[in-house]
Amino acid sequence: MIRSLTGTIDDIGENWLVVNVRGVGYLVNCPTLQNHFTEGSTVTLHTYLAVRETALDLYGFPHQTELAMFELLLGVPKVGPKSALQILCHATPSLLAEAAQKNDGVYLHKLSGIGKKTAENITQYLHSKLEHIPAAASASTD
Numbered sequence: 001m002i003r004s005l006t007g008t009i010d011d012i013g014e015n016w017l018v019v020n021v022r023g024v025g026y027l028v029n030c031p032t033l034q035n036h037f038t039e040g041s042t043v044t045l046h047t048y049l050a051v052r053e054t055a056l057d058l059y060g061f062p063h064q065t066e067l068a069m070f071e072l073l074l075g076v077p078k079v080g081p082k083s084a085l086q087i088l089c090h091a092t093p094s095l096l097a098e099a100a101q102k103n104d105g106v107y108l109h110k111l112s113g114i115g116k117k118t119a120e121n122i123t124q125y126l127h128s129k130l131e132h133i134p135a136a137a138s139a140s141t142d
Contacts, residue, residue: 002026002058006044012037015089017060019043028060029081031089035062050081059085069093076125078118086113087122100126 007021045060046067073084108119
């Protein structure tokens with residue numbers, strides 16, 4: 001399991017980075033737009049390795065709270081790593097926690113690619129999980 005990477009950003013694309021760690025370039029799927037990454041800078045990413053039959057996909061986040069929310073989203077039926085990443089590209093963990101506390105599926109439904117039923121499932125699931133984690137909403141920062 002690859003849990004974190006620290007290295008130099010070699011390339012940036014839409015929702016991915018290539019992080020060079022001692023000469024090895026790792027393609028990491030991550031929310032790039034709101035994080036203002038720059039090529040040549042050093043970055044540390046908290047990572048999740050998604051193992052599929054045909055591929056190993058690495059997902060990375062600059063903040064531990066983003067990774068924690070990503071992993072929570074993976075617990076929602078019919079939400080895979082790509083969908084979870086898309087959600088986090090448009091919403092911070094604190095906004096997701098707030099929507100979950102209010103059971104506000106409408107907020108998530110406004111995000112591209114999230115249907116009404118899936119949005120409701122996500123908010124219900126997160127609501128049930130976050131209520132068992134003390135100070136989850138306050139710990140979920142941007």
